[in-house]
Amino acid sequence: MEAIEMIAVGALILALLLLVKVFSLQSRINAIQDDLEWLKGRAEGQAINRLKPSTADRSDKPASAQMSLLDERVHHLLAQGDKIKAIKLVRVEQGIGLKEAKDYVENLERS
Known part of the structure; x- marks a missing residue:
């Protein structure tokens, strides 16, 4: 394998790892958005810790x-x-x- 091919494979692996991380973060953002929507829907005056x-x-x-x-x-x-x-x-x-x-x-x- 030439050096350029090894660099390309390394870059591909890095890109895949970053993509997995992005999907993980997106899932967490969606969960937080759900929680925020739920909080907005709560009746005013109720304390939420x-x-x-x-x-x-x-x-x-x-x-x-x-x-x-x-x-x-x-x-x-x-x-x-x-x-x-x-x-x-x-x-x-x-x-x-x-x-x-x-x-x-x-x-x-x-x-």
Whole structure:
């Protein structure tokens, strides 16, 4: 292999790695935009400390308040047509399986 071919292969590999990084960053930007849209949709006057409450915050709030916040996020995602994102959110927040999360989201969708 000549030196120019090796440089070309190196440049191609570098370009592919950068492309993967760009897609990763775009995914993170989309998630942040979703969170911002959700925050804009919240009723004024409600205090929000974080986008996703930590486990310490969960212990301070009653279960009904936690569920209503989660339900509100799920309804927002469903209104945007992001049912899959809603299911993923429920799985992460509740620590449940795919079937249970899907059933939870579908029950909220019907109500």
